[in-house]
Amino acid sequence: MKIIEYPDTDIMMMDVANVLAEDLSEALHTKDRVTLAVPGGTTPGPVFDALSAVDLPWERVDVMLTDERWVPEDHERSNTALVKARLVTNRAVGARFFPFFAPAEKPEDVLADIEAALIGAMPVDIAVLGMGADMHTASLFPDSDGLEAALAADAPVLVPVRKAGLPDVRVTLSARVLDGAMRKHVLIKGDDKKEALVQARGLSPREAPIKAVLDGAQIHWSKG
Numbered sequence: 001m002k003i004i005e006y007p008d009t010d011i012m013m014m015d016v017a018n019v020l021a022e023d024l025s026e027a028l029h030t031k032d033r034v035t036l037a038v039p040g041g042t043t044p045g046p047v048f049d050a051l052s053a054v055d056l057p058w059e060r061v062d063v064m065l066t067d068e069r070w071v072p073e074d075h076e077r078s079n080t081a082l083v084k085a086r087l088v089t090n091r092a093v094g095a096r097f098f099p100f101f102a103p104a105e106k107p108e109d110v111l112a113d114i115e116a117a118l119i120g121a122m123p124v125d126i127a128v129l130g131m132g133a134d135m136h137t138a139s140l141f142p143d144s145d146g147l148e149a150a151l152a153a154d155a156p157v158l159v160p161v162r163k164a165g166l167p168d169v170r171v172t173l174s175a176r177v178l179d180g181a182m183r184k185h186v187l188i189k190g191d192d193k194k195e196a197l198v199q200a201r202g203l204s205p206r207e208a209p210i211k212a213v214l215d216g217a218q219i220h221w222s223k224g
């Protein structure tokens, strides 16, 4: 794991967009299609804005989230809404987007179909990950129902996750899928997240789920 500390958040967002553009361009030289997995939440929007302005053969890029909340696309907490509005737009409008939500009461009712649609887009080549101060990444939350299944060596691609106190059920790429990406970038802001990350290094993935994806990852941090 390598930590890159940026003097300023705007600079970090631009630099990470450039690094991702280089990763994509390199991968597109050797593969017909390349899969990029990206986080939702409050942090990555500016990276998406900059990356979507880059001239790449986006029609050969498959985009998916690292995780989704079980809410429809027009909901304020939908990660899909964020990615569609800020990444799969502009020059990147031709990228193929794979949603993790379908209208059903619970993920288990439709997860097999959602997963089947992902087969052609596996494995993930480039993963961008966020992290909460509780050391969760994607929707791999400590003390959640689903974490054990999502950390298993033979985990499915997608796992439903529930945690008391969270407003929504989640669907997350499993740890083995995220960790298996050729390039992994963790994007975090703030002293609390840096401290959590340092602490996570000494803990198990069950205690600190981010630990499951840290091997070989580049960490991008700014004070925020």
Ligand SMILES: O=C1O[C@H](COP(=O)(O)O)[C@@H](O)[C@H](O)[C@H]1O
Pocket (backbone or CB within 6 Å): 038, 039, 040, 041, 042, 043, 044, 066, 067, 068, 069, 079, 129, 130, 131, 132, 137, 138, 139
């Ligand atoms: O719930 C989520 O949280 C993490 C971190 O989000 P942030 O708002 O603290 O940046 C995010 O990476 C994940 O995709 C999202 O669903």
